[in-house]
């Protein structure tokens with residue numbers, strides 16, 4: 001996708017105030033952005049939401065795929081620290097690649113937004129989670145997401161090798177009946193080696209059932225009908 005080619009052409013982004021940001025510190029890697037864009041392209045979600053805009057890699061992947069599919073309603077991206085932490089770099093990158101009008105940026109904490117969305121009776125088809133990474137935040141996000149997604153909807157997480165993500169994924173699979181989606185992965189021996197290495201930290205169940213389905217550190221789950 002052209003927007004992703006343009007975004008990844010240079011890892012260093014210049015904010016409006018001239019400050020430099022290296023996207024390699026926290027943004028999705030190109031292979032992960034491609035996997036995310038493919039998920040969205042295949043699903044064609046009417047309503048999509050994302051937690052954690054930051055430097056905009058994931059937002060551009062989602063918005064670009066939505067644009068190719070001509071999906072009407074804008075994608076919503078939450079991040080209360082867009083202006084303060086990264087000097088608006090995510091928004092200016094969206095502008096630069098021509099996707100700013102496809103994204104509704106809300107400077108809100110996910111726990112507040114998701115709670116209000118549930119009270120309004122909102123329903124969503126796709127949610128990408130790359131916000132706060134402590135266990136409380138991740139499980140709180142997963143709790144609300146499980147209620148907001150329509151049957152057949154998809155949730156994807158970045159940082160699938162973090163313990164907090166493993167707990168949220170375990171909750172969605174074991175207690176909410178979600179199924180794993182296999183994403184394009186690297187060589188089988190590399191995935192096996194990763195599973196063995198991380199089993200002591202993430203648990204045998206996660207190591208043997210989940211890790212092999214990840215694209216680098218992106219994990220995706222479908223809400224069963």
Ligand SMILES: C[S@@+](CC[C@H](N)C(=O)[O-])C[C@H]1O[C@@H](n2cnc3c(N)ncnc32)[C@H](O)[C@@H]1O
Nearest residue numbers: 027028052054055056057058081109110131132
């Ligand atoms: C790792 S970065 C996201 C990277 C982004 N997905 C990308 O590809 O460039 C995490 C972002 O989540 C935001 N964040 C942290 N806690 C949040 C919360 N509770 N709600 C919404 N955003 C949050 C932070 O401000 C930060 O910008």
